[in-house]
Amino acid sequence: MDILALNSQQQRNNRGPACMTINVPDTPELKEFYTRLPAQNLAPLWTVLSSLITPTPQSRCLPAVWHYKQIRPIIMESGELITAMQAERRVLILENPGLPGESRITESLYAGLQLILPEEIAPAHRHTQSALRFIVEGSGAYTAVDGEKTIMEEGDFVITPSWTWHDHGNESNLPMVWLDGLDIPLVKSIDASFFEKYPDDVFPQTRPEGDALARYGSGLLPEGYDEISKTSPVFNYPYSRTRDALDRMRITDKWDSCHGLKSRYVNPVTGDYAMPTMATNMQLLPKGFETEKYRSTDATVFSVTEGSGCSRVGETKLKWSRRDTFVVPSWVEVQHFATEDSYLFSFSDRPVQEKLGLWRELRGD
Ligand code: GTQ
Secondary structure (H helix, E strand, O other): OOOOOOOHHHHHHHHOOOOOOOOOOOOHHHHHHHHOOHHHOOOOOOOOHHHHOOOOOOOOOOOEEEOHHHHHHHHHHHHHHOOHHHHOOOEEEOOOOOOOOOOOOOOOOEEEEEEEOOOOEEEEEEEOOOEEEEEEEOOOEEEEEOOEEEEOOOOOEEEEOOOOOEEEEEOOOOOEEEEEEEOHHHHHHOOOOOEEEOOOOOOOOOEOOOHHHHHHOOOOOOOOOOOOOOOOOOOEEOHHHHHHHHHHHHHHOOOEOOOEEEEEOEOOOOOOEOOOOOEEEEEEEOOOOEOOOEEEOOOEEEEEEEOEEEEEEOOEEEEEEOOOEEEEOOOOOEEEEEOOOEEEEEEEOHHHHHHOOOOOEEEOO
């Protein structure tokens, strides 16, 4: 089936049921009444109710793709114009075309591509926003979190938990670029932002590199461990392990019709999502696989780790290949098609929605 061939009935379904209609009278008395309300900090509900409470999500977020080939020269150009130290973080924000100027890729999430050149340091700071890094290009740069460094490779998923000191540095001889995912708009919407700079550029190292992964990522937990944090104590999930897990599943497991083979990054202490506000996944779509129609309330950002293909997102076709980033808005129907074996990393605000009892999905029509 051609995933782009949609009949008009399907197109109507994509938009969801008709909006609730409220017949608001438009009398001169009402008009005059409205003019007196703003002075009292009042407003009528009945003129806005149907846009406030919609029958289905009507996201301003649009389907979009950032082709790495196209934007890499611009990222590198930023490296000639400003240092990581001057910028604090040298990042080009991936702005959703439906939300221009709002520094967000979905209503609740921020994404950006961060560049760190050889010998550079991005100085230590901490904030209440949680951050994830997904390494897109390069190897050998590090992120340090509360006194422990992790050296990063392509495809690694690295966490900076809320309110932890972190600095980045590149001790390799090649540029490194990673996708930053932060819950900035979510934290802004509830006004819970705090930020501090560390007095020195680098936070002192207190544990050897690789400590957390060995200690907490080996199916073991030290006896007496009782720090039940909301974020996983493992802060680098190496791609070599993730890919191996999917490749082994491939030998025996059935493909999910909507997701192929899809695994969730988890906090090994609690079994919950690795991060409290963002779900993270890696999925494998084998060459030639076409997923069934799917929609969910968590708008999702994808980063193509390996492979190529295309996705139909509502009526938009997005072509993607290695290192591209694309976004699927809330409740817009998606189908993926892989032209090569493809490994897709993704993140969304699903943990928040689940905890609030709001998350929904629809498989098929
Ligand atoms: O690396 O700490 O893309 O603080 C935005 C804000 C990255 C970071 C971003 C940040 C960071």
